[in-house]
Every structure is written in structure tokens, then in C-alpha cells.
Amino acid sequence: MQLNQQTDLALRALILLAEEEKNNPPRLLTIREISEFHRISRNHMMKVINTLVENNFIEAKRGQNGGLKLSRPSNEIRVGDVVRALENHWNLVECFSPQRQNCQILPSCQLKHVFHRALSAFLAELDQCTLADIPLKRP
Amino acid sequence: MQLNQQTDLALRALILLAEEEKNNPPRLLTIREISEFHRISRNHMMKVINTLVENNFIEAKRGQNGGLKLSRPSNEIRVGDVVRALENHWNLVECFSPQRQNCQILPSCQLKHVFHRALSAFLAELDQCTLADIPLKRP
DNA sequence: TTAAATGATGCATATAATATGCATCTATGA
DNA sequence: TCATAGATGCATATTATATGCATCATTTAA
Numbered sequence: 311m312q313l314n315q316q317t318d319l320a321l322r323a324l325i326l327l328a329e330e331e332k333n334n335p336p337r338l339l340t341i342r343e344i345s346e347f348h349r350i351s352r353n354h355m356m357k358v359i360n361t362l363v364e365n366n367f368i369e370a371k372r373g374q375n376g377g378l379k380l381s382r383p384s385n386e387i388r389v390g391d392v393v394r395a396l397e398n399h400w401n402l403v404e405c406f407s408p409q410r411q412n413c414q415i416l417p418s419c420q421l422k423h424v425f426h427r428a429l430s431a432f433l434a435e436l437d438q439c440t441l442a443d444i445p446l447k448r449p
Numbered sequence: 450m451q452l453n454q455q456t457d458l459a460l461r462a463l464i465l466l467a468e469e470e471k472n473n474p475p476r477l478l479t480i481r482e483i484s485e486f487h488r489i490s491r492n493h494m495m496k497v498i499n500t501l502v503e504n505n506f507i508e509a510k511r512g513q514n515g516g517l518k519l520s521r522p523s524n525e526i527r528v529g530d531v532v533r534a535l536e537n538h539w540n541l542v543e544c545f546s547p548q549r550q551n552c553q554i555l556p557s558c559q560l561k562h563v564f565h566r567a568l569s570a571f572l573a574e575l576d577q578c579t580l581a582d583i584p585l586k587r588p
Numbered sequence: 589t590t591a592a593a594t595g596a597t598g599c600a601t602a603t604a605a606t607a608t609g610c611a612t613c614t615a616t617g618a
Numbered sequence: 619t620c621a622t623a624g625a626t627g628c629a630t631a632t633t634a635t636a637t638g639c640a641t642c643a644t645t646t647a648a
Contacts, residue, residue, distance in 0.1 A: 311536050313450055314606070318542045321560060322552065340623070348553055353609055360625065373616025376623045389563055397450050403457045413461065414487055420583040421460060424528055428574040435567040444559035453635070479594070492638055499596065512645020515594045 317396040319358045322348055324392065327368060328384040328441040338377025358396075365395040383442070390436035402429060456535040458497045461487055463531065466507060467523040467580040477516025497535075504534040522581070529575035541568060 323344050330336050345355035359378065362368045369381045380387065401407035402425050405416050413419065462483050469475050484494035498517065501507045508520045519526065540546035541564050544555050552558065 311450065311452055312538070312540050313542060315543070316607090321542075322554065322558075325554065325558065325560070342623085349551065351608060354607065356624075356626095357607095363624085370624055371616080372614075372622085372624045374618060374622045376616065378624090389560075399451070401451050403452060403460075404454070412488065415461065415464065415585055418586040419461075419464065420586070421464070421528075424575060424578045424583065428571045431574045432567045432571040435570045436563060439563045444563065446554055447557040447559070455636090481594085490637060493636065495595075495597095496636095502595085509595055510645080511593085511595045511643075513593045513647060515645065517595090 313393065313397060316358050316361070317393055319348070319350060319355060320362055320392055320396045321389065323355065323358060323362070324367065324380070324387065324441055325444065325446065327378060327380050328387075329446055331380055331384060336379065338371060338375070338379055340377045344378075361396060362392075367392060367395070380441075385440045385442035387441045388437050389439045389441070389444075390433045393436055394433065400429065452532065452536060455497050455500070456532055458487070458489060458494060459501055459531055459535045460528065462494065462497060462501070463506065463519070463526065463580055464583065464585065466517060466519050467526075468585055470519055470523060475518065477510060477514070477518055479516045483517075500535060501531075506531060506534070519580075524579045524581035526580045527576050528578045528580070528583075529572045532575055533572065539568065 326344055326347065327339060330339055341356055341359050342352055344359075345352040348355070359368070359370070363370050363378075366381055367387055368378050370376070370378050399407070401410075403422065404410050405413050405419070405422050406425070465483055465486065466478060469478055480495050480498050481491055483498075484491045487494070498507070498509070502509050502517075505520055506526055507517050509515070509517050538546070540549075542561070543549050544552050544558070544561050545564070
């Protein structure tokens with residue numbers, strides 16, 4: 311079981327942006343800065359950033375002196391919501407997918423309820439945590 | 450986020466074997482029967498069955514009149530344990546993988562603890578459920 | 589004793605999902 | 619008006635997963 315790498319990168323970018331917000335005054339960070347810091351291809355990070363903008367976790371400003379910042383205070387951005395937005399599907403098992411419904415015991419199978427409960431428990435735990443709860447430890 | 454198909458198939462096979470146990474006397478089911486019932490390639494189902502045997506969820510008997518049965522009563526086989534055995538890794542995020550440790554903020558990042566808690570919550574929910582708790586509904 | 593039935597194993601290939609890169613567009617401000 | 623920055627769409631590479639094939643090992647009924 312794994313999340314896709316984009317979810318991982320999104321959280322790393324957000325953690326960086328949350329750290330920047332603590333500075334006085336905070337700067338806008340560029341995609342180039344974030345991708346170089348994390349040693350990730352700029353193109354790849356760009357996709358992730360775009361998704362974060364679409365979902366209103368961060369605001370982007372184009373042009374010279376442009377860049378990115380959190381669109382809300384860090385304690386209002388829940389890890390669970392980020393994961394929900396970045397994962398492109400939640401088809402834990404075949405019967406969760408509207409496309410793939412070939413399971414022969416689908417109507418009478420109770421298993422789907424169990425997995426729904428487990429998934430809820432997983433996300434509920436992530437919802438307990440905001441960006442403000444996971445500051446980078448300073449040495 | 451998804452489990453691999455083998456985990457799904459393993460559970461479907463186990464559900465069938467648990468149903469068979471209710472018959473008097475119960476028969477041994479063959480891989481061929483199970484794979485044809487679920488309309489899955491026999492080869493593919495065989496891999497799954499082998500893993501279930503290795504992990505002592507079921508017992509296999511070779512030769513004529515051979516087949517498969519649960520190695521324990523259905524109420525002693527927890528869904529969580531099956532999922533643990535079938536999923537080949539639990540690298541939810543990069544920093545969980547011993548091989549891939551490229552994250553620049555790894556030592557000071559708190560995120561891993563959050564994901565550990567979420568994963569525990571997910572599996573704890575599955576541990577609440579045994580094969581006996583998910584009988585096929587009879588019409 | 590042997591042949592058919594059954595599971596076990598290793599390797600090869602196909603398919604699908606994901607990651608990555610490239611080219612080009614749009615917006616901003618010095 | 620040009621350099622800088624994000625936005626978007628498409629193409630390709632890589633990886634993980636699913637699937638198939640061939641062959642071996644074990645059991646037991648005939």
C-alpha cells in the first residue's frame with residue numbers, strides 16, 4: 311500500500327511554505343526554489359503545485375517577484391484534506407471502483423463495509439493533524 | 450490509494466473457503482474451482498493461494514481429491530492479518546522505504562509519525578473483523 | 589506400480605499506472 | 619517590452635503489477 315509520490319511532494323512543499331510563513335516578513339517561494347530544495351524536477355513539482363492551487367491550499371502569483379504562499383493559516387490546512395485532494399482515486403478494492411465491478415460475490419459481500427470503515431479511520435487520523443502540528447524541528 | 454489485486458483475490462478466496470466450512474461435511478476446494486468461480490486466471494489465483502498457504506491461513510493437500518481448506522476456524526482469521534501478509538510493502542510515503550531515503554527534510558520532519566498513526570488506525574479497524582464476521586448473505 | 593489429479597515454483601511477457609520531460613501559453617511588473 | 623514566473627497539454631520513460639507458460643513435486647485411486 312502506498313500513496314502516490316505527488317501526495318508526498320505536495321506535503322513537502324506545504325511544509326516548506328508553512329515554515330516560510332513564520333518569517334517576518336514572509337517571502338513568496340517560487341516553484342524553482344521549492345523543487346531545487348527538494349531536488350525534484352521542476353516540471354514534476356509544477357504539476358503538484360498546480361493541484362494545490364486548484365484546491366485552494368496555496369495562492370500563486372505570476373510574473374516578476376511572483377511565487378507561492380499558503381492561502382490559509384497553517385493551522386487551518388489539514389493533512390487529511392491534502393491527501394484527499396492529491397490522491398486520484400480511492401479504489402482500495404475492486405468493488406470500490408465504478409468501472410470495475412466484476413466481483414462475483416459483490417451484492418452479498420460484506421467486505422466493502424469493513425474497508426470503508428478502515429479508510430475512514432485512516433483519514434480521520436490525518437484530519438487530526440494540520441501543517442501547524444508538523445513544524446520542522448530546528449537544530 | 451489502493452491495495453493490490455492479490456490482496457483482494459486472497460480475501461475472496463478465503464470468503465469462499467469460510468462458506469464451505471459451514472457445510473456438513475465440508476469439502477476441500479481446488480484452486481481450479483475457486484478461480485473459475487471468481488473468473489480469474491488459474492495461474493494468477495495460484496500465486497495468491499500459495500501466499501495464503503505460506504502464511505498459514507489455509508492448508509493445501511496435493512494429489513487426487515486434494516484441495517484447500519482454512520487452517521483455523523474462520524473466527525480466528527483476521528482480515529487485518531491477511532492484508533498484512535498479502536501487501537508486499539507499506540511504504541506509504543518515501544521515508545518509510547529503507548531504499549528510498551532522499552527526502553531533504555527527513556530528520557526533522559514530523560510527518561512520518563502522522564502517517565504511522567493513520568496506518569495503525571487503518572489496520573486496527575481491519576483487525577476488528579474476522580472471516581466469520583463477513584459471511585455471504587444468503588438470498 | 590503407474591497415471592491422473594492437484595498444488596508449487598521460476599521465468600517471461602503484457603499491461604497499466606506513474607513519473608518525467610518538453611514545448612508553448614498566459615500573466616505580472618520592473 | 620522583456621524577463622520572470624506560473625499554467626497547460628502532450629509525449630516518453632520507468633516501474634509496478636498482472637498474466638501466462640512450462641515444468642516440477644506430491645498424493646492417491648485404479
